[in-house]
Amino acid sequence: xxxxxxxxxxxxxxxxxxxxxxxxxxxxxxxxxxxxxxxxxxxxxxxxxxxxxxxxxxxxxxxxxxxxxxxxxxxxxxxxxxxxxxxxxxxxxxxxxxxxxxxxxxxxxxxxxxxxxxxxxxxxxxxxxxxxxxxxxxxxxxx
Amino acid sequence: xxxxxxxxxxxxxxxxxxxxxxxxxxxxxxxxxxxxxxxxxxxxxxxxxxxxxxxxxxxxxxxxxxxxxxxxxxxxxxxxxxxxxxx
Numbered sequence: 001x002x003x004x005x006x007x008x009x010x011x012x013x014x015x016x017x018x019x020x021x022x023x024x025x026x027x028x029x030x031x032x033x034x035x036x037x038x039x040x041x042x043x044x045x046x047x048x049x050x051x052x053x054x055x056x057x058x059x060x061x062x063x064x065x066x067x068x069x070x071x072x073x074x075x076x077x078x079x080x081x082x083x084x085x086x087x088x089x090x091x092x093x094x095x096x097x098x099x100x101x102x103x104x105x106x107x108x109x110x111x112x113x114x115x116x117x118x119x120x121x122x123x124x125x126x127x128x129x130x131x132x133x134x135x136x137x138x139x140x141x142x143x
Numbered sequence: 144x145x146x147x148x149x150x151x152x153x154x155x156x157x158x159x160x161x162x163x164x165x166x167x168x169x170x171x172x173x174x175x176x177x178x179x180x181x182x183x184x185x186x187x188x189x190x191x192x193x194x195x196x197x198x199x200x201x202x203x204x205x206x207x208x209x210x211x212x213x214x215x216x217x218x219x220x221x222x223x224x225x226x227x228x229x230x
Contacts, residue, residue, distance in 0.1 A: 048212065057220065068216035075209035082202045085194070 004029055046142035048072055049119065055136040073119065073142065080112050145171065146210045146229045154224040167229075 005026065012022040053067040083091070091107045098105050119142055129136040149165040186196035215227045 063218065063220055063222060065220065066216070066218040068214070070212070070214035072209050072212045075206065075213065078202070078205040078209045082206055085199055085202055 046073060046119070048143050049076060050139075050141055050143050052139040053136060056134050058134065070143075076115060076119075077112050080110065080115050083107060083110065144211055145207050148230040150226075150228045150230070152224075152226040154222070156222040 008017075008022055008025045008029070011017045012019065017025070049071045051067070051069040051071070053065075055065040057064055086094075094107045095105070098107075122140060122142060124139065124141040127138040127140075129138065145167075147166075147168045149167055151161075151163040151165065153159075153161045153163075182200075186200075189196040189199055210229055213227075213229045216225070218224045
């Protein structure tokens, strides 16, 4: 299902548009009056890393908490390159801090190629978090 | 291209909406004379610490020029909505 079609159906489900309006929009989409901007989820053509977080409201009547972050992939690559300029002590401290948090990761070994490989295999990662009866959904993908 | 403009939008419910256009290019214009003076000094300091100044400047430039296109959007309770986009 394309992103636009999904968006229209979501608006209909949320009651933001009527069934007639949804039908008109879907027809317009099918006839090409609305350009389908469904992002190509292939890493080769991707320019951005998108992180979407949706958290259920704490109380009835509250709105859903949403976070939508778009980071240029070029910025991630530049950040990895910047790592090479960090003093060795600082990198060791980062490794130590990560290890304390239970993440066995060596910053010294991480290269731009590793980042590209990681993003190429990312596709559309979806994580469901269930904390204290409040559910949250995290989606990470390239677009 | 380095960031030239940032747009900050803050919404509180239906009524209170604030949209701020932040002209970052003015910041670069103001920073330019300072950078011209500071860069040789920084380069000397980097050389003293056995770092290649060109490599360091290139790395920072690549970070700076990759920022445009960044987008952060947060919607919270009671209709609070904050959006930041860098052009």
